[in-house]
Amino acid sequence: MPDRRAIAALLAVSLAVPVTCAAAPPAQDPLLSLPVERVVPDQIRQMQQRLADWPQLQRYRSENAALPAAVAGQPRVVFFGDSITEGWGPTGSDTFFAGKGYVNRGISGQTTAQMLVRFRQDVIALKPAVVVILAGTNDIAGNTGVATQGMIEDNLHSMVEVAKANGIAVVLASVLPVSAYPWRPGIAPAGKVRALNTALRSYASEQHLVWLDYYSAMANAQGGLDASLATDGVHPTAAGYARMAPLAEAAIAQALAQHKDGT
Structure with missing residues (x-):
């Protein structure tokens, strides 16, 4: 026993x-x-x-090894994040990623600390032209323990610095609005999300990153998501992703233009 x-x-x-x-x-x-x-x-x-395997490095290890080289004329873009990114759907499916040079490397439940550990394996090693980073909500929820705004910013800044050092253009996405976490009752995240997004937007401007503002297009009066966009208040529905998709496409196009110009 x-x-x-x-x-x-x-x-x-x-x-x-x-x-x-x-x-x-x-x-x-x-x-x-x-x-x-x-x-x-x-x-x-x-x-x-x-x-x-706290950072879950095994999650995409075999898929990374099997990933073919980027197709000529179709620059590779890695979407890097948590369940909200994972929810876009797998690479090569009939979802938002179908027929594009997009690679999904989202892992449900992850915080920025875990993502930073796997950033080299799941982003740098794939040699993308652009990485779209969306993270922070699970830190606010306390999924891996208490995380201050400063800690979240530090982890995201480190990802950006590593990407830029490897010639990868960065799209930094705002944290999606949320007024309550079903798995963390009692947390009031709306104000923390707004404060973090304000800081990240300023950082993106300072670092000449492309800022992807999902928040403004999706937030309701309570700083959360309407049920039509996220039935549980956190994870986008098909309608939620449909609202996000053109914003992501425009941000990627801008980042690819910067990458081509070397800016």
């Missing part, structure tokens, strides 16, 4: 593991709701696997 103290320690550590920010997220991780005596070896192995 597994040692109860070891199980309890694993459960305590797993509190720092990111909560999956899925289309219909549970109120809490079911592993954390079980009494210690009901945790079985398979569940312990699941927690150990999650802790062993």
Whole structure:
């Protein structure tokens, strides 16, 4: 029988593991709701696997290795983010990514700290002309622990600096509006999202990045998302992505023009 103290320690550590920010997220991780005596070896192995690959580098490792070279005349663009990016759909599907040089590298639930760790593998190594970075909402939700605005900005600044050092043009996207997180009751994120977006917009201007303003086009009076755009208040519906798509396309076109000019 597994040692109860070891199980309890694993459960305590797993509190720092990111909560999956899925289309219909549970109120809490079911592993954390079980009494210690009901945790079985398979569940312990699941927690150990999650802790062993905190940034989830395995998620796209094989897909990265199999990714063909960019097609001539179709510059590669990597969309890098969390579940909101992942929700666009897989590369080569009949979604927004179909028939384009776009590569989806979003992972549900991730924070900017995790994304920074995998930035070289999932962005730099793919040699894109442009990266579209959308991140920060899961930091505000506290998915991997408390994160101040300064911490979020630092992680995003580091991604931008690494991209620019490798000749990749950056589209920096605003955090989408949100007034409540279903998986983190009690958090009032609307003001934090507005403050972060204000800082990121200023940074984008200073660094001559393309600013992709999803927020202004989607926010309601409460600083959140209407149900038509996101049924759970966080993850875009088809209508939400339809509103985002032309904004993303325009930002990418601007970034590609800058990349071509070397600016």
